Amino acid sequence: MPIKYHWITLGPGAVSGLIASGLCDNGESVSVLSRHNRAATIEWQLVRAHEKRNYKVPATQLPIPKNSVFIVAVKAFDVISALQHITALEGFDKSMPIVLSHNGMVELPKALKQLNLHPMVTTHGAVKSKNENGIIRIEHRGTGRSWLEVRxxxxxxxxxxxQAFPPLVLEQNTSQRRWLKLIINCVINPLTAIYKCENGKLLEDKWQSQIVSLVNEAVAVAETQNVVLDAKMCHREVLRVAQETALNSSSMLQDIKQQRHTEIEQLTGYLIKTGESADVATPTHQQLLNEFQKRYG
Ligand SMILES: NC(=O)c1ccc[n+]([C@@H]2O[C@H](COP(=O)([O-])OP(=O)(O)OC[C@H]3O[C@@H](n4cnc5c(N)ncnc54)[C@H](OP(=O)(O)O)[C@@H]3O)[C@@H](O)[C@H]2O)c1
Incomplete structure (x- = not known):
């Protein structure tokens, strides 16, 4: 008999809501751990193309079951508090698997590094809002793929x-993918947020020398972390993402427009700090960060 797991999803947010929906569709045992909602059940609506589906699952009960697996897809600035929240739950055990998905990079305190963490990179696109009845609405706008680090x-x-969140590739090391995603995000997010433009604008010639410098500096920083990436390939990937999402506003631009906290510190900030501690200069990223801070504080 295969072991049945209990999936605890935080939020649900845009990404964790997509995953929770897939798990529910597959008949898995799912609960939601919310930081605000004290209701006994949590509801959301998933919107995909012409389909709308409603979901209702119990709020996570304490003590949590021994066979729990966590889905932690939170904004980078919430990663540490979310992991601390989990480890404080009655019944939590350090061996419980935690899928951790976020943009940017977060330096975890030593105690949290010892958890059974499985970084996941995803290129799906989803947006969370509230529908006309005040229920969480998760709109799956772009089908992507994901990579999960496993032993x-x-x-x-x-x-x-x-099965619940396809296509999902299992890999023993996702560092290269995470760095490539970091580099793409460190170009597209701050530029589109500062200049308030859609992603496709970055394909124009006038941006290319700045983009090449941003990519080259980031590739040099990645190398100090033993991650070797080809700068030309990274540049092509930046342009590919800008092309495929040409009409979209980046998540950082959406955050700015809605006056929400951004992930700039865990993206550009992380890159600059990591460069500084390895004596690798990142003047173009610094200039971008200065401009960002001048505009948005
Ligand atoms: N959305 C996308 O298309 C997409 C694609 C690729 C990567 N990403 C990255 O993936 C990460 C998650 O993005 P997202 O769009 O899914 O964010 P999101 O919609 O804001 O969802 C995050 C959820 O986590 C919840 N949360 C945070 N801390 C918590 C805690 N301690 N306990 C319980 N719940 C907690 C939040 O609760 P509240 O409701 O209380 O805030 C929210 O519901 C980000 O780093 C983002 O950049 C997103």
Whole structure:
């Protein structure tokens, strides 16, 4: 008999809501851990193309079940508090798997590094809002793919997650993917937020020398972390993402427009700090950060 897992999803936010919906569709046991909502059940609506589906699951009960697996897809600035929240739950055990998905990079305190963390990179696009009845609405705007870091010897619970959130590739090391995503985000997010433009604008010639400098500096910083990336490939990837999402506003521009906290510190800020501690200069990123702070504080 395969082990049945209990999936605890935080939020639900845009990404964790997509995953929770897939798990529910597959008949998995799911609960939601919310930091504000004290209701006994949590509802959301998933909107995809012409389809709307409603979901209702119990709020996470204490003590949490021994077979719990966590889905932590939170903004980068909430990662540490979210992990601390989990570790304080009655019944929590350090061996419980935690899927951790966020943009940017976060330096975790030592105690949290020892958790059973599984970084996940995703290129899905989803937006969370409230519908006309005040219920969480998660709109799946762009189908993407995901990569999850696992150890070779553990097929479960990951095959269950692969069915619920496809396509999901299991890899033993996602560092290169996470750095490539960091580099793409460190170009597209601050530029589009500062100049208040859609992603496709960055394909214009006038941006290319700045983009090349941003990519080259970031690739040099990645190398200090033992991640070797080809700068030309990274530049092509930046342009590919800008092309594929040409009409979209980046998440940082959306955050700015809605006066929400941005992930600039865990993106550009992280890159600059990591460069500084390895004596790698990042003047173009610094200039971008200065401009961002001048405009938005
Ligand atoms: N959305 C996308 O398309 C997408 C794609 C790729 C990568 N990403 C990245 O993935 C990460 C998550 O993005 P998202 O768009 O899913 O964010 P989101 O919609 O803001 O969802 C985050 C959820 O986590 C919840 N949360 C945070 N701390 C918590 C805690 N301690 N306990 C319980 N719940 C907690 C938030 O609760 P509240 O409701 O209380 O704030 C929110 O519901 C970000 O780093 C983002 O850049 C997003």
């Amino acid at each position: 070779q010897e553990e097929p479960e619970p990951w095959s269950t997650l692969q």
